[in-house]
Amino acid sequence: MTVPRPLTAYPAGRHALLVELSDAEHTAAFHTEVLRRRAAGSLPPVTEVVPGARTVLLDGVPDPEALARRVAEWEVPPVADDTGDVVEIPVRYDGPDLADVAALWGVGPGEVGARHASFTYRVAFCGFAPGFGYLTGLPAHLNVPRRSTPRTRVPAGAVALAGPYSAVYPRATPGGWQLIGTMPDPRPLWDPERERAALLTPGTRVRFVTADGTTDGTVTKGTAADGAGPGGTATDGSTAVGAPREAGA
Amino acid sequence: MTAGLTTVRAGALTTVQDAGRPGHAHLGVPRSGALDAPAMRLANRLLGNDPDAAVLETTLTGCALRPDRDVTVVVGGAPCPVKVDGRPAAWGAPARVPAGAVLDVGTASAGVRSYVAVAGGVAARPVLGSRSTDLLSGLGPAPLRDGEVVAVGVPARPVPPQVAAPWPGPPAELVLPVRPGPRADWFSPAALRTLTSATYRVSPHSNRIGLRTEGPALERTSTGELPSEGMVLGAVQVPPDGHPVIFLHDHPTTGGYPVVAVVPEPALAAAAQAVAGTPVRFTLA
Numbered sequence: 001m002t003v004p005r006p007l008t009a010y011p012a013g014r015h016a017l018l019v020e021l022s023d024a025e026h027t028a029a030f031h032t033e034v035l036r037r038r039a040a041g042s043l044p045p046v047t048e049v050v051p052g053a054r055t056v057l058l059d060g061v062p063d064p065e066a067l068a069r070r071v072a073e074w075e076v077p078p079v080a081d082d083t084g085d086v087v088e089i090p091v092r093y094d095g096p097d098l099a100d101v102a103a104l105w106g107v108g109p110g111e112v113g114a115r116h117a118s119f120t121y122r123v124a125f126c127g128f129a130p131g132f133g134y135l136t137g138l139p140a141h142l143n144v145p146r147r148s149t150p151r152t153r154v155p156a157g158a159v160a161l162a163g164p165y166s167a168v169y170p171r172a173t174p175g176g177w178q179l180i181g182t183m184p185d186p187r188p189l190w191d192p193e194r195e196r197a198a199l200l201t202p203g204t205r206v207r208f209v210t211a212d213g214t215t216d217g218t219v220t221k222g223t224a225a226d227g228a229g230p231g232g233t234a235t236d237g238s239t240a241v242g243a244p245r246e247a248g249a
Numbered sequence: 250m251t252a253g254l255t256t257v258r259a260g261a262l263t264t265v266q267d268a269g270r271p272g273h274a275h276l277g278v279p280r281s282g283a284l285d286a287p288a289m290r291l292a293n294r295l296l297g298n299d300p301d302a303a304v305l306e307t308t309l310t311g312c313a314l315r316p317d318r319d320v321t322v323v324v325g326g327a328p329c330p331v332k333v334d335g336r337p338a339a340w341g342a343p344a345r346v347p348a349g350a351v352l353d354v355g356t357a358s359a360g361v362r363s364y365v366a367v368a369g370g371v372a373a374r375p376v377l378g379s380r381s382t383d384l385l386s387g388l389g390p391a392p393l394r395d396g397e398v399v400a401v402g403v404p405a406r407p408v409p410p411q412v413a414a415p416w417p418g419p420p421a422e423l424v425l426p427v428r429p430g431p432r433a434d435w436f437s438p439a440a441l442r443t444l445t446s447a448t449y450r451v452s453p454h455s456n457r458i459g460l461r462t463e464g465p466a467l468e469r470t471s472t473g474e475l476p477s478e479g480m481v482l483g484a485v486q487v488p489p490d491g492h493p494v495i496f497l498h499d500h501p502t503t504g505g506y507p508v509v510a511v512v513p514e515p516a517l518a519a520a521a522q523a524v525a526g527t528p529v530r531f532t533l534a
Contacts, residue, residue, distance in 0.1 A: 010431035013511030014534075016481045018431040048274045050479030052503055057479025059274070126277040127477055127503030130386050134477070192376045192388065198276040 009068035012057065017064040019056045019071060024124060024136050024164070025078070031056050032083070032203060033076045051125040051202045053134070084122065084203045089168060090211035091117065091159050095179035097147070101161060104144050112180055113210055115142070116159075121166055121206040126198065131170040131190030133200030138166055150176030157186030159208070166208075168200070184211050251372065252318040252401040256393050257351055260312035263393040264382035264457075265373045266364075268301035273377055274502040280482060281383040282498045284457060284521030285362055288326035291414055292366035295323045295343055297406035302370030303380040305393070307363045309524075311354035312393065314365070318348045320401060321368040321408050325416055327360030327522055341416050343368075343408050360419030360522035369402040384457050385499040419522040423451065425495065425512045426534035427485060432475070432507035436487070440467040444485075444493065444509065444531050452492075453525035457499040459486075460520045462529055466491025467509060477503045483512035485531075493531075495520055 007030070010018045021027040031051040037043040044067055047060025061067050093113025095101075102109040121137035138161070146162045151174065154160070158169045160177035169175065170189035183189070189199050200206065256263075266289065269282025283289035283306055290300040305312065311329055321343050324331045331338045332353040338344040346352045354363055373380040373390040382389040393399070433441060449464030467487050480486070480503060484496040488506045495512055497520065512520070513534060523529070 011428065012431040012481050012508065013428055013483060014513050016511075018478065047271050048479070050274045050502060052478035053476030055476075055478040057274075057481070059479070059481055060271070125477065125503065126275060127501065128277060130273075130277045130388065132277050197273075197278075197377060202275055 007072060009064075009071060011064045011068070012059075015061055015064065016057060016059040017061055017067050017071075019058065021054055021056070024053065026076075027051060027054055027056065028079045028122065028124065028136075028203070029076050030071075030074075032079050033074060034058070035203065052127075053124065079122075081120075084205045086120075086205045086207060087199055088207050088209050089159075089183055091181040091183055091208045092211050093117075093159075093181040095159065095181045097178040098180050101144055101178050101180050105142055116161075116166070116180060117208040117210055121208075123200045123202050123204045123206065124165075125202050126200070129169075129171060129173055130192075131198040131200065132167060133198070133202075133204070133206075135166040135200070135206055136164055137206075138164060140164070144178050146176040147178060150174055151179075154179065155182075157183040157189075159183060181208075251403055252316050252320050252367075252369070254314040254316050254320070254367070254399040254401060256312065256395055256397045256399065257315050258311075258313035258353075259393040259395050259397070260307050260354075261310040262308035263312045264306050264384070265303050265371050265390045265393075265399075266306045266381045267303040267379055269381045269498060270377045270379035270383075270388070274479065277386070277502050278377060278388065279383050279385050279499050279502060281379065281381040281389065283364065283381075284497055285326050285364065285518045287518050288362075288364050288416070289366070291416070292323040292325040292364050293370070295325075295409075295411065295414060296321060296366055296368045297404065297409045298366060298368065298370050299405075302366070302402075303373060304367075304371060305365040305399070307354055307357075307365065309361055310356050311363055312365070313351055313353045314346075314399070315351050316346050316348055316401070320346050321404075322346055322352060323366045324354050324363055325366070325414075326362050326364040327357035327419060328416075329357045329363050330355035341414060342411060359524075361524055362521055367401045368408055369404040372400040372402040383499055385501060417519070419524070420519045420527060423519055423523040423527050423529045425516050425520065425529060425531050427510035427512055427531045428534045429510045430508075431511075433509050435469050435471040435475070435507040436509050437468055437470045440469070441509070443467060445533055449493065449529040449531075451523045451525050451527040451529060455525065457497055459494040459496050459500060460523065462493050462495070464492065464529075467493065469507065471507075475505050475507050477505050480504045480508065481511055483514055483517055484508040485510045485512060497521065 121135040154175035159181035266283040449462040452461035
């Protein structure tokens with residue numbers, strides 16, 4: 001029998017419920033359960049299911065109080081390590097903060113990439129910009145602080161670390177994370193013309209693979225400099241790079 | 250046949266808006282959409298449009314447009330002078346603009362955002378199911394620029410017979426009902442009393458992302474860092490300076506400052522029309 005998970009449900013206005021869990025792992029499990037029940041038709045109608053670091057927001061709920069009572073009684077199984085789509089992100093580990101991160105990790109700059117790419121990550125939640133996923137999976141002893149002075153411009157495709165999270169910037173924005181690498185062609189991360197606009201959706205598992213020149217050439221063959229339009233290479237599901245795969249495939 | 254509106258004067262900030270793109274917050278996509286949704290819907294209904302057909306949302310200084318075919322428009326929301334080729338035309342009711350004439354939507358005499366609905370609707374290309382401009386993340390059409398041509402769709406129905414349309418006036422004082430939570434327990438009871446008893450004012454730094462307020466700071470009892478969590482429309486978020494910000498339609502989908510209370514959506518239309526300096530009172534809903 002599954003032990004009920006510690007959970008606190010806070011009303012957020014008349015039509016939303018913010019469910020707080022004890023840690024990231026329980027949050028992932030609860031989020032997975034919400035999606036499972038939504039797909040099965042056993043969840044009251046909701047317009048938004050927004051996971052956070054320790055919370056899941058259910059918005060557009062007809063009766064938040066009633067839903068709060070129901071979720072408190074759910075049995076929530078832990079998330080199995082092999083559930084969810086897996087995407088592979090090619091990375092050149094050439095970021096400007098590689099030496100700083102290496103020093104914090106106590107390794108040589110050349111070892112950061114292999115270490116970072118050795119873990120399987122999971123998109124815990126999105127935010128900050130469309131398609132920007134906060135990836136968990138880095139062990140606690142490898143967490144690094146944000147930079148004391150944020151950069152005014154972090155380029156699209158930057159692979160970055162902050163606290164417990166890894167991320168890939170889908171577009172150029174200001175940012176304070178430690179930059180360790182580059183996804184050669186970041187266009188697959190966000191394409192609103194595609195059926196699945198964001199590559200990194202909550203619950204997706206992610207592996208970073210060290211990119212070589214060949215991979216770089218393969219994924220940047222498109223001509224559109226301002227992002228992939230309809231029919232562009234980034235929307236081509238046949239490319240192995242950045243294409244979501246079913247679990248176990 | 251479709252028409253095009255040439256932008257003669259874009260104004261301070263004119264954007265395309267419809268009902269927005271709810272349902273994508275988990276991807277980091279704001280809902281966006283008309284800030285004064287009832288004004289958008291009323292303008293559309295007066296034209297026989299779908300209530301959520303895309304319209305233009307102006308900011309304080311209006312805009313001017315020249316259609317290349319005869320069109321019928323309704324200018325509503327914030328009251329403002331409306332002229333067609335220099336002659337006064339109807340505000341809040343259908344007005345005919347002949348091909349080549351200039352529709353001038355003047356500076357708001359009260360309120361902030363006027364809505365320009367066109368029979369047939371604005372036909373900008375939808376992104377994730379919506380034509381709305383999202384100023385936080387840059388989705389949807391960019392704000393209007395001088396010389397730009399705005400496409401207009403084909404009217405599905407003739408303009409219906411007119412009924413008297415009640416247009417609520419912009420608020421002289423903004424009264425916002427609030428429900429405490431979800432993070433009211435991060436604040437002292439005194440802070441909650443301050444919120445619901447003090448008078449705040451609308452800050453000039455308000456925008457489509459949030460209505461910023463000036464007034465007594467709300468003191469937190471919990472000084473820890475709040476891990477990022479989902480944010481609802483109408484959330485009253487309290488940043489470190491203690492001044493409440495009410496999240497409007499282009500608000501970020503997640504945030505790390507505690508939300509002391511939530512303003513219900515129907516009250517946000519008035520918030521969208523409150524000019525800088527308007528007194529704000531929060532009342533327990």
